[in-house]
Amino acid sequence: MSDGDRFKGYRGPTRALLEREGAGVWSDVEVSTSRGLFVGIILPRSEQADDRHLVIKLPNGYNVGIAADLVNRITEIGRREAHYKIPEKEFPVDPVKPRVKLFGTGGTIASRLDYRTGAVIPAFSPGELYGSVPELADICNLETEKLYAVFSENMGPEQWLGTARAIAAEMDKGVAGIVVGHGTDTMHHTAGVLSFMLQNLPAPVVIVGSQRYSDRPSSDAALNLIHATRTAAWGDIAEVMVCMFGPTSDEYGLLHRGTRVRKMHSSYRSTFRTLGEIPLARVDKKGVYPLRDDYHKRGSSSRVRLADHFDDRVSIVYYYPAMKPDIIDSLIDNGYRGIVIAGTGLGHVNKPLYPALRRAHEAGIAIFMTVQTLWGYVQMYVYDTGRDMMALGVVPAANMLPEVAYMKLGWALGKTADLEEVGQIMLTPVAGEITAREPFDGYLIYQGGIPEVEAFLKGVLR
């Protein structure tokens, strides 16, 4: 064991103490302190924690910290190293079941503890997955491939392009469906860009994750994975979808179209919602139940069309009152090629920004307007300010969600530098990112406290 492993995470006075006493991580010890004796196993220390405490796992399983300056003596009486391993079993193959490919990008479908940081890091292998979610074998023949191991906030163009290419290659080999394991924070960004990069899908692409780590008994990971593989193996919807909890209860998942979905709560299980539309389908352990029929059906195209290009010189500007033009100026100066504005109301920004927007337009930057209300269309004809902005070259992007518009603009600029063509691409719906009609039940944010809402909540498992 190297010194780094032996003193994992320990620095300063505590490390000096361990060195002096000849003990290290995983030593079974008796620690004699000025407060009395503590018995247990020395655990690694989180690197962000201070350097004055020793962490001991007591025989009852609890961990405690002991200040190094209280310690008189450490006696090593043995060693016991932890081998944290999800039980791995070979995934059983059944020739009559459909083949599903699970790509891992990171996220928390399966995870384990990281002693270095004290946080949970994702773990991913088919055997591990089968070991923890054996129900998957009842649904399909699962193959897995780890593409990346990144937290979702670290996903970027390289990972989007790589994932799209891997999916296309797998589709070409003939697969019943694809599941992509993904961290939830930017799941809707990836869903958006994959919707543009993967067109004419012959089979479902289901993006899934979990809001509760799979290291906890109440995790939504297993059920989400069951729902996602069920959708990929048996579902009829050949689109890029997000599959996450419908209600917070362990009841059913919802399948959201990749271009109309958004994470709407920092921690709820039911955080993903379809905005401005209704979800594509409901899914439970037994089946997939479409809620609408205007989806791209399985088998209606034979070959996926891969459009793998992306230019990341694009930014979202979330407008706020009193915003100064230097925000726009800095984008111009830094060579950005596209800006998506999330404007107020129907799509507005203040007047002081106008000259900067004009300069941006003249510098050849494509500028599109979306709404920070998230629901509803940009409408720039209603007020003068809107018309003024269009004159400056700001293009209204209908009811495209700001994050989706960002992804689409990067994708369009990756294909062409021709601004006219970019404009055309942006305003032509590819995967439901712009819709012609907003249904009356596409915007439902029930307010608590209203008697009829309370009656509804009391009557259902939410």
Next chain:
Amino acid sequence: MRSLPEPGQLQECFPLADLIPSPRRTPRPEYLSAEEYASLGLKCGVEVHQQLLTAGKLFCRCPARRYSTDHHASVLRHMRPTLSELGEYDGTALMEFKTKKNIVYMLNRETVCTYEMDDTPPFPMDQRALQIAIEIALILRCRMVSEIHIARKQYLDGSIPTGFQRTSIVGVEGAVPFGDRVIRIIQLGLEEDACREVSDRGHWRHYRTDRLGMPLIETVTYPELFTPWEAVWFGQVHRLLLRSTGKVRRGIGAARQDVNVSIAGGRRVEIKGVERIPLWGPLIHYEAMRQKGLLTLKDELTRRARPADWLTSTSRIEPAAASGLLPPEWDDGHPMAAVALPAFRGLLSWPLGGNRTFASELSDRVRVVACIDQPPNLIHSDVEPNAWRELRDATRAGEEDALVLLSGDGDDLVTACREVRDRCLEAWDGVPSETRQVAPDGTTRFERILPGPDRMYPDTDLPPMEIPPERIEAVRNQLPPSPWELASRFHAAGLSTRTSGYLARRRDAGALGRVLLDDGRDLSECLIQSFLPMWDAGGGRDERTSRRVLSAADDGVISPKVMPDLFTLLASRPCDDPLTLAREHGLAMLPPEEIKTVVVEEKAEGDDDGLFIRVMRRLGSRAQADTVLDILEDLGVAP
């Protein structure tokens, strides 16, 4: 820094039986003698969970102890086992997973937020709760940790929506004085309370979430209690210690205990969630008897067969084949199965204390694991053996086989047959480690397999929290006097040990100590007799006035007898001088001259024989007998 009496000195310091009467004075008829329990090798330890008196919950900002009977929404969850930090699955967790329960949490707007629903990560720990926990850890003489690490302790029964309890250790290796010895403490933990179970039927379990998340401390003792009554006595001592802080909750369910019991050759069995300390006694006794029964059963079984050769056979049974056997409750068309248990003939009715037999053990497992919970959930051939002739033939069961008949839904029936077999196999091993719940008749029922350290996992949502030494010392300097210390001081001030013990175990002992002892006065039983009515009638809420009345009695301004009257007057007119007020209302002691005048008047009225009585009757509490006798002597009258 105030020092607690050393445990070894406590016997000299104050007799425990006068602080808390020993429960042995009222033994229960079923109890064995101390020697008999000793020869069984009975050992008990307890885990006491005590709610703390805080305004809010431990990891969110919801109010604590606001219990409700209605709910506004419900959430459905299932629990899956996960690995421990050391990479093991916990046996309990796997068992709970086998039961496949639908768990419904009933949410009340006033008492829960999204934290309790497990839809929001924890907020930092309530500092008031931690402060109280530090205080109690010091009172229990624990070795304090320097840094609190929050752990997740898995509970797959659903009693906590996360599937784990957030729990932490504040101190280890403490000691509670117990007569001439100490009971050692393994650990003092600070943790969140669980849900209240509403119902558990079939595959559905319902919980109320109002109690969930309230701060609790858990005291875990070593198994150093050796008779049922000793355990009860210790429970009362420990409760008194916690209550001496004035910072723990009281009332039904505010303290709940788990009792760990084992006998020699048996195993630790944990009886969960006992709400009354006196109940510990019979529970411990019956568990000792159950373990004794299981050990003799093991011997008998070992004589009859070896587990390696032992094979059960299970057959589907049509109702016609078992006519005459079936209880009326089974008339619901569920499929039935018979399990033949070789070598078990007569063993299913093996007595296990109270009204329980080995068949009760099988029935418990079927109820809990297979969720077949309507009694009777099994019948067996040790009851009315002759009626089983036909079924014996039909299932080709051997002469020495016992037969168990079960009824239930498809999957549940399969689970039930498997559980019957598994529990019988465990009989060769003697006493399984398990947790048991209290039945209404004072016996216990199987709840689940005893969980081990494998269910612990560090909580990654909150970083470790340092408890600096200065904080510990600040709490140590403010510790309330222990009940022993108070009792000793009352005793030293002149009270009997029984009265001293009574005062020290009162809920307001701390305030009583301040008012009665701080001025260094001598105490008498007589003074206390007059003082307590005043104290209970309002003096306890008005320490300042109580002190003024007491010092009026000290100074001889009034007789102790009129303290309650003077208190009433003084409490309504706090600005007045006690002496003036007492004089105004005829409560004050008379000066000797005035007494002499009365004596002279009375002497003129009659003969000297009854003079003292007549004077005392007339003056009542306004004169002391001593003073009157002195005056009589001066006048040459000798009564």
